[in-house]
Amino acid sequence: MKIGKKSYLLMVIAIFCGGIISSFVISQFYHGNDNNFKNEHIISIAAACTEIIYAIGAGEKLVGVDQSSLNYALAGEVAFQDAPGKLGDYPKDVPNKTNVGTTSALNLELVASLEPSLVFSWEWATTANTALENLGLEVIKINPQSIAGVLNLTKTIGGLLGKSTEAEGVCSEIENRIINLTSKLENITEAEKPLVYYELAALGKTIGPGTITNEMISAAGGVNLAENESLRYPTLTSEYIVAKNPDIIVVVSYGASIAEIKSRAGWGNISAVLNDRIYQIESGWATASPRLVLGLEQLSKWFYPALW
């Protein structure tokens, strides 16, 4: 037994020494945030920023983008037709950029190897942002939640990338198109406005107040079914939607098919189903990016086909 005790003690001592040595090694390698990246290269892991960067014609400054920026390009050129500024280049250009992973699991090694001078990221991607800042990178955190927020962000990015004039141009294009749309809706009374149910990935999953899509629906002259819910992304029951009897159903492109919605139990008598007013919207048109103007125009055309 004595032998066992001795080897035991030795093991513990060895482990403690290991601990001390490893701490020492760590402190040797730890040299804080003193990296200096002088290149003018930028990375965007926020798809909204990637689109804005393209719209203001600064796409060539991008060296890396995240997976969802690439996913937007998969929708093809149709999804970018008539987009503001130079956003039309997006679908053929973005696939050539280095994919640095997803916001929830960034490939830090690739990010570092691209030596960016600036990284655009979502405000809520806290894990990624901390990791990037610990690498000594400058991170611009964004989270626009309104049409005005997107316009402001466009100007901010324009300033950061030396494209202020282009950014102003994109903003005034968006503003003019919105003014044009609003002028068409001038004579619409509250009673005429259609009740709109906007469906995300699953039955009842919809957008509530405080989301950009909610603002878009009302700007396009509709009333969002869930505009008074307490959550930003509530899930409504099928029964409630049927009882509310929406005039129009809009479903995102990655959600259910129109045939599937029509065949749902009890949905046959909803006025949107009876009048065949169920539409599928390109998901990139209803998010915080310059393409929201395409979404606005499309929604308005569906709501008031006679005015366009």
Place this chain on the structure above:
Amino acid sequence: MNSKVKYLNQLNLNELYAKKRFKRLLTFLILIICLFLTLFFTLMVGPVNIPPHIILQILFNISPESWPPGYATIVLDIRLPRILLGGLVGSALAVAGTTMQAMFRNPMASPYILGISSGAAFGAALAFVLGLNALLGISGVTMLAFLFTLLTTYLVYTIAKGGERTSVETLLLTGIAVGAFFSALVSLLMYISGEKLSTIWFWLMGGLWASDWNKLLFITPLIILGIAALFLVSRHLNLLLMGEETALNLGLEVETFKKIIIVLASLITAAAVSVCGIIGFIGLIIPHIMRLLVGPDHRILLPSSCLVGAIFLVWVDTLARTIIAPIELPVGIITALFGAPFFLYLLRKKKKIMGW
């Protein structure tokens, strides 16, 4: 009769002990060499190919002008902390799992058995939803996950404690109930999280992608001290395996000992979980695999589980970051995908001598 006496006479206990000790030492030596080789080889693997001699030059800072400055960042600030963190977390989970299995005398026990994974998940989800900022370079998610893991352990122990004796069955059930409660809260937070949903979801599956030196500085002392303390008491774990009453009769202060075990195992699990999310499977399977390979004696089982846990997680994490690069696969998916078949193979091959 005659042959038996003869056999006993030939039996040299000292020689047997020496043989056993030599075998044990050899096992450790081989595992330690494996660990160092693992650390070095995985350091070379990644989206950016860096030849081994450059890696050595970077590690020991020899002729800094011969490699691009970006390489140093990749090796020293991204790969090295990630690999070291993976090793530490793998060791912590394997050791905590072995300890919990011994204490509960239950092959289903894992480091998360006291519901602490749900507590950690709740802390992390809360930090994501509140959008807590980093403090001293350590993210709010890490801090809240760590605090809630310890809080859950305290809660479970306090609720389960009844008078003189805390039965492991009550602990187990309390852990399940408290875990279910926190799981429900996590689901609630995920429901109201909006855009942050994917971030929380990814954290729940575990991953080492956001490793940095700050996290390493935070968990290294906790895990190394915790594991060392558990090594110190590994002999008593053997007693506990014989049943609590037997252990008590053999002079072990069972109640105090259980408390110590719970505190230490939870501490190292909390440290591990707080930096990399909930990586399942390692804490459950590595102890079983090692029990099949080196036997149930905790004086050997605990250190070898520690080393193999580290080796296993570092390799698995290397797969996670390269298999569909640049996209990262959650490491928990691979631990189960590769670990489960291997474990089943061992179980079938050696089921007769399974040490329970």
